[in-house]
Structure formats: C-alpha cells, structure tokens
Amino acid sequence: MHKNSALQRVARFAQGLAAAGALVGAIAPLPARADTAAAVPPLVRIVVPFSAGASNDVIARALAPGLARRLGANVIVENKPGAAGAMGADFVARAPRDGSVLLLTSSTFLTAAATQPRSPYDAIAAFAPVAMVGNGPLLLAVSAAKPFHTPAELLAAAKARPGAITYGSAGIGSLGQMATELLSDAAKVRMMHVPYKGASNALLDLSAGQIDVMIGNYSSMAPQIRSGKVRALAVTSQRPSAAFPDLPALGATVPGYEMDIWVGVLAPAGTPAALVQRLNREINDTAASSEMRAVLDPDGALPQALSPADFAARMKQELAQWKRLAVEHKIVVE
The missing domain is CATH 3.40.190.150 (Bordetella uptake gene, domain 1)
Incomplete structure (x- = not known):
C-alpha cells in the first residue's frame, strides 16, 4: 500500500510538471516573438x-x-x-x-x-x-562675374527682365530646378532654366559666368566659392544658419520661402x-x-x-x- 501511494504521488507530480510545461510553452513564445520582430x-x-x-x-x-x-x-x-x-x-x-x-x-x-x-x-x-x-539649407549662389551681391538685387533684375536671368541645375526634375522654380513662384519672377548632366557641369558654367545663378549644397559649391569664382548670397531657409553666419536667410527677402x-x-x-x-x-x-x-x-x-x-x-x-x-x-x- 505504501509503495502504491508513492507511485501515485510521483504520477501526480509528473502530471503537474506536464501541465506547468504546457503553460510555460504557451506563454514563453510571446516575448520571443516580440524580440524576433x-x-x-x-x-x-x-x-x-x-x-x-x-x-x-x-x-x-x-x-x-x-x-x-x-x-x-x-x-x-x-x-x-x-x-x-x-x-x-x-x-x-x-x-x-x-x-x-x-x-x-x-x-x-x-x-x-x-x-x-x-x-x-x-x-x-x-x-x-x-x-x-x-x-539643412541649400545655398543661393551667383557667378562672381555678375553684379548681384544680395538676393534682393538678383530678384529685382529677374523681375525687370523676365527670362533674362539664367539658372543651372543638375537636370530636369532635379532638386536644384525645383527649388529655383519654387523661389520664382514665391518672388513672382521668371528665370530661364539651363539643365545640365550633373551639378558639377552646371557649376563649371556658373564659375565661368555662362549662367547667372544656381541653388545647391555647400559641399558641391565649396571649391568654386573658395576660389572666388562663385558668390553665395543666402541660405534657402527662413532663418539664418549657424553654419553660414555671414549669409542671410532667403526667407527674409522672400517671405514664406523655405527650402531645406x-x-x-x-x-x-x-x-x-x-x-x-x-x-x-x-x-x-x-x-x-x-x-x-x-x-x-x-x-x-x-x-x-x-x-x-x-x-x-x-x-x-x-x-x-x-x-x-x-x-x-x-x-x-x-
């Protein structure tokens, strides 16, 4: 009788372990699935x-x-x-x-x-x-061979002679073109687009004075700016940039314009x-x-x-x- 009671207790203990194991098996995968995701x-x-x-x-x-x-x-x-x-x-x-x-x-x-x-x-x-x-902002820049020293001077010339001011970009649909057309809309002027196969080609002509203006990032324009062949006029943001303390925000000249x-x-x-x-x-x-x-x-x-x-x-x-x-x-x- 004692032996049978011991066997029964062992059997009940094993059943309890099995039930607990089944419960753990049901619960354990939940955090594992979250980690896997x-x-x-x-x-x-x-x-x-x-x-x-x-x-x-x-x-x-x-x-x-x-x-x-x-x-x-x-x-x-x-x-x-x-x-x-x-x-x-x-x-x-x-x-x-x-x-x-x-x-x-x-x-x-x-x-x-x-x-x-x-x-x-x-x-x-x-x-x-x-x-x-x-x-971050882009830069509005002009050829140093041109007489523009502020955004206001550039836009006044564009307004006085619609289509006479030329701007370059890396190509049709490029960010440079879209940013400049957005500026033209905001300032109510019209400039002529000259698309290139890449920003570097456009910058060569900007440096040579073949085109008047371009919007692009500083990294691509830096060699021409440092050489004095290209003049940066403004950052294309609504507020000045700490990275370019000497440049005004284009939004100060053209209210509402912002291009980051x-x-x-x-x-x-x-x-x-x-x-x-x-x-x-x-x-x-x-x-x-x-x-x-x-x-x-x-x-x-x-x-x-x-x-x-x-x-x-x-x-x-x-x-x-x-x-x-x-x-x-x-x-x-x-």
Missing part, C-alpha cells in the same frame, strides 16, 4: 542610389560603422546608381522586408517621383520611412513596425554622434530625430508640393 539580420546593406563619392554616399559611409555597433550587425554600403536614383530605389522597393536592405536617399527622391510619371515604384506606397538622418534638403533612410513597405521603430532609434542615436556631426556640419545640416510617422507625413507633404509645381510648370522627365 525587432531583430535585424546579421548583414544589413544600405543602398545609395548614386555613385560613390556623392554626398549621400559620404553620409551613408559615415553612418554605417556607428549603426553597426548599435545593431550588433555588419552594415555595408552599396552604390546602385542610374536613372536619377530610380534604379537603386526600385531595388530596395523589391527587397526582403526584414531590415536587410535599406535605402539612404534625400529630398531628390521626391522631386524625381513628382517629375517621372513612368517611375517603376510608388514613392509613398512602396517604402516605409524609417528615420531622417539630417536636415533632408537625408533619410527608407525600408521596403511591409517591414515590421517593431523593426522600423528599432531602426529609427538606432539611426537617430547614430546621427547625433560626433562622427556624424563632422559629416553633416559642413553643409549646415543638423540631426533630425523624427518618428517614422512624422517622417512619413513630411514626405507626403513635400511630394504634394513638388507634384503641384511640376504640373504648373510642366516639368516632366521622359
């Missing part, structure tokens, strides 16, 4: 849709080491240039939705989307905005929200590091710790603005 693969590729050495490429390569440390993963940069950035963006749009492939791009992503009706992807629906790395350029990271649409949030935190922290500031500071760009939702809202607002401008000015990239 925010986990990144061991290799993360940041795709830059422009050539090596371009400003976006420089920022991506500065971002990668710090992001790798924070993610505990290998982060590499791949250049996939072509079709004004569309080839690299399309590659990312079709990539796995697991954080293994990200797109580092800039405001040009939206001007291209607004002016390229045959784009292979929807700039909003095909991507999940992750984080904005930096945001951003650099940010996008993931393929459908990437898990928990993973997007984690990437947002890690990219924001990396962008605020001293290593990244050294890259962003020369252009007057500052880290911009937007949430994914706020970044998405800004992209939608800007795309609507560029689409309106493209329709009104008949700007189409065939």
Whole structure:
C-alpha cells in the first residue's frame, strides 16, 4: 500500500510538471516573438542610389560603422546608381522586408517621383520611412562675374527682365530646378532654366559666368566659392544658419520661402513596425554622434530625430508640393 501511494504521488507530480510545461510553452513564445520582430539580420546593406563619392554616399559611409555597433550587425554600403536614383530605389522597393536592405536617399527622391510619371515604384506606397538622418539649407549662389551681391538685387533684375536671368541645375526634375522654380513662384519672377548632366557641369558654367545663378549644397559649391569664382548670397531657409553666419536667410527677402534638403533612410513597405521603430532609434542615436556631426556640419545640416510617422507625413507633404509645381510648370522627365 505504501509503495502504491508513492507511485501515485510521483504520477501526480509528473502530471503537474506536464501541465506547468504546457503553460510555460504557451506563454514563453510571446516575448520571443516580440524580440524576433525587432531583430535585424546579421548583414544589413544600405543602398545609395548614386555613385560613390556623392554626398549621400559620404553620409551613408559615415553612418554605417556607428549603426553597426548599435545593431550588433555588419552594415555595408552599396552604390546602385542610374536613372536619377530610380534604379537603386526600385531595388530596395523589391527587397526582403526584414531590415536587410535599406535605402539612404534625400529630398531628390521626391522631386524625381513628382517629375517621372513612368517611375517603376510608388514613392509613398512602396517604402516605409524609417528615420531622417539630417536636415539643412541649400545655398543661393551667383557667378562672381555678375553684379548681384544680395538676393534682393538678383530678384529685382529677374523681375525687370523676365527670362533674362539664367539658372543651372543638375537636370530636369532635379532638386536644384525645383527649388529655383519654387523661389520664382514665391518672388513672382521668371528665370530661364539651363539643365545640365550633373551639378558639377552646371557649376563649371556658373564659375565661368555662362549662367547667372544656381541653388545647391555647400559641399558641391565649396571649391568654386573658395576660389572666388562663385558668390553665395543666402541660405534657402527662413532663418539664418549657424553654419553660414555671414549669409542671410532667403526667407527674409522672400517671405514664406523655405527650402531645406533632408537625408533619410527608407525600408521596403511591409517591414515590421517593431523593426522600423528599432531602426529609427538606432539611426537617430547614430546621427547625433560626433562622427556624424563632422559629416553633416559642413553643409549646415543638423540631426533630425523624427518618428517614422512624422517622417512619413513630411514626405507626403513635400511630394504634394513638388507634384503641384511640376504640373504648373510642366516639368516632366521622359
């Protein structure tokens, strides 16, 4: 009888363990699933849709080491240039939705989307905005051979002689063209667009006095500005920039005008929200590091710790603005 009682107690204990195990098995996967949703693969590729050495490429390569440390993963940069950035963006749009492939791009992503009706992807629906790395002004600059020393002088000449003032850009639908057309609308003037195959070609003619004016970032214009062949007149923001203390804000001359350029990271649409949030935190922290500031500071760009939702809202607002401008000015990239 004693032996049977012992066996019965052992059996009841085993049944209790089995029941507890079943309960633990039902509960344990819950945190594991949450961790998995925010986990990144061991290799993360940041795709830059422009050539090596371009400003976006420089920022991506500065971002990668710090992001790798924070993610505990290998982060590499791949250049996939072509079709004004569309080839690299399309590659990312079709990539796995697991954080293994990200797109580092800039405001040009939206001007291209607004002016390229045959784009292979929807700039909003095909991507999940992750984080904005930096945001800053462009420069309004003129050839030093021209007599303009203030934005007011330039715009007065443009108003007095509609279409006589020429401006250059990296091409039809480029950010430089769209920013200048936006300025023309705000100032109620008309300038003639001279498109080039790349900003460097436009800057050569600006330096030589073949064109009058151009809007671009400081990094690309710096050699010509330092040589004295190009004269910067203003930053394209509503307020002065600490990076360019000697330049006025263009918004002071043209009320309401503001043109900032951003650099940010996008993931393929459908990437898990928990993973997007984690990437947002890690990219924001990396962008605020001293290593990244050294890259962003020369252009007057500052880290911009937007949430994914706020970044998405800004992209939608800007795309609507560029689409309106493209329709009104008949700007189409065939």
